[in-house]
Amino acid sequence: MPIPEFNWIPMVAALAYATIGLVIFGLAFIVVDRLTPYHLWKEIVDEKNTALAIVVGAVAIGISVIVSAAIR
Numbered sequence: 001m002p003i004p005e006f007n008w009i010p011m012v013a014a015l016a017y018a019t020i021g022l023v024i025f026g027l028a029f030i031v032v033d034r035l036t037p038y039h040l041w042k043e044i045v046d047e048k049n050t051a052l053a054i055v056v057g058a059v060a061i062g063i064s065v066i067v068s069a070a071i072r
Helices: 009-035 040-046 050-071
Strands: none
Touching: 009 050, 040 050
16 A cells, blocks of 8 residues: 655645734734733733733734635
8 A cells, every 4th residue: 555645735835824824913913002002911911901801802813813814
């Protein structure tokens, strides 16, 4: 029984798209962080602002969905 050859092209393409998606997501999240009038990390961690954490999480999911749809 011969072993079939492994096709590397789909794996390389998937890794390239994943990398592009992560870079775009990171840049979009930095833009969101810069547009807010306060430091997000300080508000969420130090001030324990749960509502802001939920909103930032929802924004992150929204950006992820948009980037995923754009790449696909």
